[in-house]
Amino acid sequence: MRPLLARISSAALAHNLGVARAAAGATRSWAVIKANAYGHGLARAARALAAADGYAVLTLHEAAALRELGIRQPILLLEGYFDAGEISACYELGLTPVVHHAEQLHLLERSARSGALNLYLKFDSGMNRLGFALPEMDQVIERALALARGGALALMTHFATADETAGVAWQLAPFLERARRHRLPLSLANSAALLRYPDSRADWARPGIMLYGASPFADTGAAALGLRPAMTLTSELIAVQEVAPGEGVGYGLSWRPARAARVGIVACGYADGYPRHAPNGTPVLVAGRRTSLVGRVSMDMLAVDLSGLPQAGVGSPVTLWGEGLPVEEVAAAAGTISYELLCALAPRVRVVEG
Numbered sequence: 085m086r087p088l089l090a091r092i093s094s095a096a097l098a099h100n101l102g103v104a105r106a107a108a109g110a111t112r113s114w115a116v117i118k119a120n121a122y123g124h125g126l127a128r129a130a131r132a133l134a135a136a137d138g139y140a141v142l143t144l145h146e147a148a149a150l151r152e153l154g155i156r157q158p159i160l161l162l163e164g165y166f167d168a169g170e171i172s173a174c175y176e177l178g179l180t181p182v183v184h185h186a187e188q189l190h191l192l193e194r195s196a197r198s199g200a201l202n203l204y205l206k207f208d209s210g211m212n213r214l215g216f217a218l219p220e221m222d223q224v225i226e227r228a229l230a231l232a233r234g235g236a237l238a239l240m241t242h243f244a245t246a247d248e249t250a251g252v253a254w255q256l257a258p259f260l261e262r263a264r265r266h267r268l269p270l271s272l273a274n275s276a277a278l279l280r281y282p283d284s285r286a287d288w289a290r291p292g293i294m295l296y297g298a299s300p301f302a303d304t305g306a307a308a309l310g311l312r313p314a315m316t317l318t319s320e321l322i323a324v325q326e327v328a329p330g331e332g333v334g335y336g337l338s339w340r341p342a343r344a345a346r347v348g349i350v351a352c353g354y355a356d357g358y359p360r361h362a363p364n365g366t367p368v369l370v371a372g373r374r375t376s377l378v379g380r381v382s383m384d385m386l387a388v389d390l391s392g393l394p395q396a397g398v399g400s401p402v403t404l405w406g407e408g409l410p411v412e413e414v415a416a417a418a419g420t421i422s423y424e425l426l427c428a429l430a431p432r433v434r435v436v437e438g
Protein backbone atom coordinates (compact mmCIF):
# COMPACT_ATOMS: atom_id res chain seq x y z
CA MET A 85 0.00 0.00 0.00
CA ARG A 86 1.22 3.53 -0.73
CA PRO A 87 2.78 4.59 2.56
CA LEU A 88 1.35 8.11 2.77
CA LEU A 89 -0.82 8.45 5.84
CA ALA A 90 -2.44 11.24 7.87
CA ARG A 91 -2.72 10.24 11.50
CA ILE A 92 -5.36 12.24 13.34
CA SER A 93 -5.20 12.24 17.12
CA SER A 94 -8.56 12.59 18.85
CA ALA A 95 -6.68 12.85 22.14
CA ALA A 96 -4.74 15.85 20.80
CA LEU A 97 -7.97 17.51 19.61
CA ALA A 98 -9.56 17.01 23.03
CA HIS A 99 -6.39 18.24 24.75
CA ASN A 100 -6.26 21.39 22.60
CA LEU A 101 -9.91 22.13 23.34
CA GLY A 102 -8.93 21.91 27.01
CA VAL A 103 -6.23 24.54 26.39
CA ALA A 104 -8.83 26.76 24.69
CA ARG A 105 -11.29 26.29 27.54
CA ALA A 106 -8.62 27.09 30.12
CA ALA A 107 -7.76 30.29 28.23
CA ALA A 108 -11.47 31.11 27.90
CA GLY A 109 -12.30 30.89 31.61
CA ALA A 110 -16.02 31.51 31.96
CA THR A 111 -16.30 32.33 28.25
CA ARG A 112 -18.04 29.66 26.20
CA SER A 113 -16.49 28.33 23.00
CA TRP A 114 -17.74 27.58 19.53
CA ALA A 115 -15.36 24.93 18.22
CA VAL A 116 -14.72 26.07 14.65
CA ILE A 117 -14.86 22.96 12.45
CA LYS A 118 -15.43 24.50 9.02
CA ALA A 119 -13.49 23.23 5.99
CA ASN A 120 -13.82 19.60 7.04
CA ALA A 121 -12.47 20.60 10.46
CA TYR A 122 -9.40 22.19 8.84
CA GLY A 123 -8.78 18.90 7.03
CA HIS A 124 -9.17 16.67 10.09
CA GLY A 125 -12.61 15.27 9.21
CA LEU A 126 -15.87 16.88 10.32
CA ALA A 127 -17.38 13.92 12.17
CA ARG A 128 -14.12 12.83 13.73
CA ALA A 129 -13.37 16.32 15.01
CA ALA A 130 -16.92 16.88 16.24
CA ARG A 131 -16.71 13.68 18.31
CA ALA A 132 -13.26 14.51 19.69
CA LEU A 133 -14.40 18.04 20.54
CA ALA A 134 -17.64 16.93 22.21
CA ALA A 135 -16.86 19.10 25.26
CA ALA A 136 -17.32 22.24 23.13
CA ASP A 137 -20.29 24.46 24.00
CA GLY A 138 -21.19 24.64 20.30
CA TYR A 139 -19.82 24.13 16.82
CA ALA A 140 -19.20 26.70 14.10
CA VAL A 141 -19.37 25.61 10.45
CA LEU A 142 -19.71 27.31 7.09
CA THR A 143 -22.38 25.43 5.20
CA LEU A 144 -25.81 24.04 5.84
CA HIS A 145 -24.52 20.74 4.52
CA GLU A 146 -21.97 20.55 7.35
CA ALA A 147 -24.57 21.57 9.92
CA ALA A 148 -27.01 18.91 8.68
CA ALA A 149 -24.26 16.29 8.88
CA LEU A 150 -23.61 17.23 12.51
CA ARG A 151 -27.31 16.94 13.38
CA GLU A 152 -27.40 13.55 11.66
CA LEU A 153 -24.57 12.45 13.92
CA GLY A 154 -26.86 13.23 16.84
CA ILE A 155 -25.10 16.42 17.87
CA ARG A 156 -27.34 18.55 20.05
CA GLN A 157 -25.12 21.53 20.83
CA PRO A 158 -25.84 24.88 19.19
CA ILE A 159 -24.44 25.18 15.66
CA LEU A 160 -23.33 28.52 14.27
CA LEU A 161 -23.47 29.04 10.49
CA LEU A 162 -20.58 31.44 9.88
CA GLU A 163 -21.93 33.03 6.69
CA GLY A 164 -25.56 32.44 7.54
CA TYR A 165 -28.17 31.40 4.97
CA PHE A 166 -27.94 32.11 1.25
CA ASP A 167 -31.61 31.74 0.26
CA ALA A 168 -35.11 31.23 1.66
CA GLY A 169 -34.78 27.44 1.58
CA GLU A 170 -31.82 27.65 3.88
CA ILE A 171 -33.83 29.74 6.34
CA SER A 172 -36.29 26.86 6.64
CA ALA A 173 -33.43 24.47 7.23
CA CYS A 174 -32.12 26.73 10.00
CA TYR A 175 -35.47 26.38 11.77
CA GLU A 176 -35.69 22.65 11.20
CA LEU A 177 -32.14 21.90 12.33
CA GLY A 178 -32.13 24.44 15.15
CA LEU A 179 -29.17 26.39 13.77
CA THR A 180 -27.90 29.85 14.65
CA PRO A 181 -27.19 31.69 11.39
CA VAL A 182 -24.87 34.66 11.22
CA VAL A 183 -26.65 37.62 9.61
CA HIS A 184 -24.10 40.00 8.15
CA HIS A 185 -25.91 41.77 5.31
CA ALA A 186 -29.18 43.65 4.71
CA GLU A 187 -30.12 41.15 2.00
CA GLN A 188 -30.25 38.42 4.65
CA LEU A 189 -32.63 40.52 6.74
CA HIS A 190 -34.84 40.98 3.65
CA LEU A 191 -34.89 37.24 3.08
CA LEU A 192 -35.93 36.66 6.67
CA GLU A 193 -38.63 39.34 6.47
CA ARG A 194 -40.11 37.64 3.41
CA SER A 195 -39.82 34.16 4.89
CA ALA A 196 -43.09 32.37 5.58
CA ARG A 197 -41.58 30.68 8.62
CA SER A 198 -42.66 31.75 12.03
CA GLY A 199 -41.31 30.98 15.45
CA ALA A 200 -38.13 31.78 17.29
CA LEU A 201 -34.80 31.80 15.49
CA ASN A 202 -31.51 32.57 17.22
CA LEU A 203 -29.41 35.04 15.23
CA TYR A 204 -25.81 36.20 15.38
CA LEU A 205 -25.55 39.73 14.03
CA LYS A 206 -22.15 40.38 12.54
CA PHE A 207 -20.56 43.82 12.44
CA ASP A 208 -17.51 44.99 10.57
CA SER A 209 -15.17 46.66 13.03
CA GLY A 210 -12.37 47.25 10.55
CA MET A 211 -11.58 44.09 8.60
CA ASN A 212 -13.77 45.21 5.70
CA ARG A 213 -14.87 41.69 4.94
CA LEU A 214 -18.27 40.70 6.35
CA GLY A 215 -20.63 42.59 8.59
CA PHE A 216 -22.90 45.58 8.94
CA ALA A 217 -21.19 48.90 9.49
CA LEU A 218 -20.91 49.83 13.17
CA PRO A 219 -23.11 52.96 12.87
CA GLU A 220 -25.97 50.72 11.66
CA MET A 221 -25.93 48.67 14.85
CA ASP A 222 -29.00 50.14 16.55
CA GLN A 223 -31.22 49.81 13.46
CA VAL A 224 -29.99 46.32 12.62
CA ILE A 225 -30.69 45.12 16.15
CA GLU A 226 -34.16 46.65 16.09
CA ARG A 227 -35.04 44.91 12.82
CA ALA A 228 -33.50 41.63 13.94
CA LEU A 229 -35.36 41.66 17.25
CA ALA A 230 -38.64 41.61 15.37
CA LEU A 231 -37.44 38.91 12.98
CA ALA A 232 -36.02 36.60 15.65
CA ARG A 233 -39.53 36.39 17.17
CA GLY A 234 -38.28 35.65 20.63
CA GLY A 235 -35.10 33.89 19.52
CA ALA A 236 -31.84 35.00 21.12
CA LEU A 237 -29.67 37.66 19.51
CA ALA A 238 -25.93 37.96 19.87
CA LEU A 239 -23.45 40.41 18.39
CA MET A 240 -20.20 39.37 16.77
CA THR A 241 -17.19 40.82 15.01
CA HIS A 242 -13.96 39.36 13.66
CA PHE A 243 -10.40 40.57 14.13
CA ALA A 244 -8.05 41.25 11.22
CA THR A 245 -4.76 41.48 13.14
CA ALA A 246 -5.17 39.41 16.31
CA ASP A 247 -2.08 37.39 15.34
CA GLU A 248 0.00 40.44 14.45
CA THR A 249 1.60 43.28 16.38
CA ALA A 250 -1.35 45.59 15.59
CA GLY A 251 -3.46 43.43 17.93
CA VAL A 252 -7.21 43.82 18.50
CA ALA A 253 -7.64 47.03 20.53
CA TRP A 254 -8.21 49.20 17.45
CA GLN A 255 -11.24 47.09 16.53
CA LEU A 256 -12.35 46.12 20.03
CA ALA A 257 -12.80 49.65 21.37
CA PRO A 258 -15.15 51.01 18.67
CA PHE A 259 -17.11 47.75 18.59
CA LEU A 260 -17.60 47.62 22.37
CA GLU A 261 -18.47 51.29 22.55
CA ARG A 262 -21.61 50.61 20.54
CA ALA A 263 -22.28 46.98 21.45
CA ARG A 264 -22.16 47.29 25.24
CA ARG A 265 -25.26 49.48 25.34
CA HIS A 266 -27.41 46.63 24.04
CA ARG A 267 -26.57 44.12 26.77
CA LEU A 268 -26.60 41.25 24.32
CA PRO A 269 -24.11 38.35 24.34
CA LEU A 270 -20.92 39.10 22.39
CA SER A 271 -18.65 36.82 20.35
CA LEU A 272 -15.32 38.23 19.21
CA ALA A 273 -12.20 36.14 19.64
CA ASN A 274 -10.56 33.70 17.22
CA SER A 275 -7.67 31.55 18.50
CA ALA A 276 -5.11 34.34 18.40
CA ALA A 277 -7.30 36.81 20.29
CA LEU A 278 -8.38 34.18 22.82
CA LEU A 279 -4.76 33.33 23.59
CA ARG A 280 -3.34 36.86 23.64
CA TYR A 281 -6.07 39.35 24.54
CA PRO A 282 -8.12 38.37 27.61
CA ASP A 283 -10.27 41.50 27.23
CA SER A 284 -11.59 40.14 23.91
CA ARG A 285 -12.94 36.87 25.30
CA ALA A 286 -16.47 38.20 25.79
CA ASP A 287 -19.31 35.63 26.10
CA TRP A 288 -18.47 33.22 23.31
CA ALA A 289 -15.04 32.68 21.71
CA ARG A 290 -14.51 31.04 18.32
CA PRO A 291 -11.27 29.04 18.47
CA GLY A 292 -10.28 27.23 15.27
CA ILE A 293 -6.62 26.68 14.42
CA MET A 294 -5.52 26.13 18.02
CA LEU A 295 -7.85 23.11 18.30
CA TYR A 296 -5.76 21.44 15.61
CA GLY A 297 -2.55 22.07 17.52
CA ALA A 298 -1.06 24.82 15.38
CA SER A 299 0.00 28.22 16.65
CA PRO A 300 -1.73 31.24 15.15
CA PHE A 301 1.39 33.32 15.85
CA ALA A 302 4.58 33.67 13.82
CA ASP A 303 6.62 34.38 16.96
CA THR A 304 5.35 31.62 19.30
CA GLY A 305 5.28 27.91 18.52
CA ALA A 306 2.42 25.57 19.31
CA ALA A 307 4.37 23.68 21.99
CA ALA A 308 4.99 26.92 23.91
CA LEU A 309 1.21 27.42 23.93
CA GLY A 310 0.68 23.90 25.31
CA LEU A 311 -0.86 22.66 22.05
CA ARG A 312 -0.35 19.21 20.50
CA PRO A 313 -0.46 18.59 16.74
CA ALA A 314 -3.67 16.81 15.81
CA MET A 315 -2.54 15.80 12.30
CA THR A 316 0.74 14.07 11.48
CA LEU A 317 1.36 13.46 7.81
CA THR A 318 3.83 10.61 7.30
CA SER A 319 5.18 8.63 4.39
CA GLU A 320 8.28 6.70 3.42
CA LEU A 321 11.20 6.87 1.04
CA ILE A 322 10.25 4.83 -2.02
CA ALA A 323 13.51 5.34 -3.95
CA VAL A 324 17.01 6.70 -3.49
CA GLN A 325 19.08 8.44 -6.16
CA GLU A 326 22.81 9.12 -6.31
CA VAL A 327 23.14 12.50 -7.97
CA ALA A 328 26.48 13.51 -9.48
CA PRO A 329 27.71 17.13 -9.42
CA GLY A 330 26.30 19.00 -12.38
CA GLU A 331 23.13 16.92 -12.49
CA GLY A 332 19.75 18.16 -11.27
CA VAL A 333 16.72 16.76 -9.49
CA GLY A 334 13.05 16.77 -10.52
CA TYR A 335 11.09 18.84 -13.03
CA GLY A 336 13.14 21.69 -14.38
CA LEU A 337 16.20 20.26 -12.60
CA SER A 338 15.79 23.20 -10.25
CA TRP A 339 18.05 21.73 -7.57
CA ARG A 340 21.61 21.08 -8.69
CA PRO A 341 24.01 19.90 -5.98
CA ALA A 342 27.54 21.29 -6.04
CA ARG A 343 28.85 17.95 -4.74
CA ALA A 344 27.69 14.35 -5.19
CA ALA A 345 24.45 13.96 -3.26
CA ARG A 346 22.04 11.23 -2.13
CA VAL A 347 18.45 12.10 -2.65
CA GLY A 348 15.41 10.29 -1.25
CA ILE A 349 12.10 10.17 -3.10
CA VAL A 350 9.08 10.49 -0.80
CA ALA A 351 5.58 9.25 -1.67
CA CYS A 352 3.80 12.59 -1.21
CA GLY A 353 3.11 15.29 -3.77
CA TYR A 354 0.92 18.26 -4.47
CA ALA A 355 -2.04 16.03 -5.36
CA ASP A 356 -1.89 14.92 -1.71
CA GLY A 357 -2.02 18.51 -0.50
CA TYR A 358 1.70 19.17 -0.06
CA PRO A 359 2.36 22.73 -1.32
CA ARG A 360 3.89 22.70 -4.78
CA HIS A 361 5.47 26.09 -4.16
CA ALA A 362 7.54 24.82 -1.18
CA PRO A 363 11.12 25.80 -2.03
CA ASN A 364 14.44 24.00 -1.60
CA GLY A 365 15.20 23.94 2.11
CA THR A 366 11.64 23.37 3.37
CA PRO A 367 12.07 21.11 6.43
CA VAL A 368 11.22 17.40 6.24
CA LEU A 369 11.94 14.69 8.84
CA VAL A 370 13.55 11.47 7.61
CA ALA A 371 13.97 8.73 10.21
CA GLY A 372 13.39 11.37 12.86
CA ARG A 373 16.17 13.65 11.56
CA ARG A 374 15.58 17.01 10.02
CA THR A 375 16.55 17.47 6.40
CA SER A 376 15.42 19.53 3.42
CA LEU A 377 13.13 19.33 0.47
CA VAL A 378 15.10 19.59 -2.78
CA GLY A 379 13.80 20.30 -6.26
CA ARG A 380 10.22 20.88 -7.34
CA VAL A 381 7.36 19.06 -5.68
CA SER A 382 5.72 16.70 -8.21
CA MET A 383 2.09 15.60 -8.27
CA ASP A 384 2.77 12.35 -6.39
CA MET A 385 6.31 12.68 -5.07
CA LEU A 386 8.87 15.00 -3.61
CA ALA A 387 12.62 14.73 -3.08
CA VAL A 388 14.71 15.22 0.07
CA ASP A 389 18.44 15.61 0.64
CA LEU A 390 19.91 12.50 2.31
CA SER A 391 23.51 13.72 2.25
CA GLY A 392 23.72 13.90 6.05
CA LEU A 393 21.68 10.73 6.55
CA PRO A 394 23.76 7.78 5.33
CA GLN A 395 21.53 5.22 7.12
CA ALA A 396 18.37 6.39 5.38
CA GLY A 397 17.12 4.20 2.54
CA VAL A 398 14.02 2.86 0.88
CA GLY A 399 11.40 2.34 3.59
CA SER A 400 12.79 4.98 5.94
CA PRO A 401 9.93 6.83 7.66
CA VAL A 402 9.28 10.42 6.65
CA THR A 403 7.26 13.09 8.45
CA LEU A 404 5.98 15.92 6.27
CA TRP A 405 4.39 17.75 9.22
CA GLY A 406 2.90 17.09 12.64
CA GLU A 407 4.62 15.43 15.59
CA GLY A 408 8.29 16.42 15.52
CA LEU A 409 7.81 18.99 12.76
CA PRO A 410 5.26 21.75 13.44
CA VAL A 411 3.01 22.35 10.44
CA GLU A 412 3.43 26.11 10.85
CA GLU A 413 7.20 25.73 10.25
CA VAL A 414 6.60 23.89 7.00
CA ALA A 415 3.97 26.45 6.05
CA ALA A 416 6.28 29.38 6.81
CA ALA A 417 9.03 27.84 4.67
CA ALA A 418 6.49 27.51 1.85
CA GLY A 419 5.34 31.12 2.25
CA THR A 420 1.89 30.23 3.56
CA ILE A 421 0.11 29.46 6.84
CA SER A 422 -0.68 26.21 8.61
CA TYR A 423 -4.39 26.64 7.89
CA GLU A 424 -3.86 26.27 4.15
CA LEU A 425 -1.75 23.13 4.45
CA LEU A 426 -4.18 21.42 6.83
CA CYS A 427 -7.27 22.32 4.77
CA ALA A 428 -5.61 21.15 1.57
CA LEU A 429 -5.10 17.56 2.71
CA ALA A 430 -6.42 15.66 -0.31
CA PRO A 431 -9.23 13.11 -0.10
CA ARG A 432 -6.91 10.48 -1.58
CA VAL A 433 -4.73 10.50 1.55
CA ARG A 434 -5.47 7.59 3.84
CA VAL A 435 -6.50 8.77 7.31
CA VAL A 436 -6.06 6.75 10.49
CA GLU A 437 -7.08 7.73 13.98
CA GLY A 438 -4.72 7.41 16.87
Ligand SMILES: *Cc1c(COP(=O)(O)O)cnc(C)c1O
Pocket residue numbers: 116118162242273274275276290291292293294300
Ligand atom coordinates in the same frame (compact mmCIF):
# COMPACT_ATOMS: atom_id res chain seq x y z
C1 LIG B 1 -12.45 30.62 10.79
C2 LIG B 1 -13.03 31.58 11.76
C3 LIG B 1 -12.63 31.55 13.12
C4 LIG B 1 -11.52 30.68 13.63
O1 LIG B 1 -10.28 31.34 13.45
P1 LIG B 1 -8.89 30.69 13.92
O2 LIG B 1 -7.88 31.70 13.51
O3 LIG B 1 -8.75 29.42 13.16
O4 LIG B 1 -8.99 30.48 15.38
C5 LIG B 1 -13.29 32.39 13.99
N1 LIG B 1 -14.28 33.23 13.56
C6 LIG B 1 -14.64 33.29 12.26
C7 LIG B 1 -15.70 34.25 11.85
C8 LIG B 1 -14.03 32.48 11.33
O5 LIG B 1 -14.39 32.57 10.04
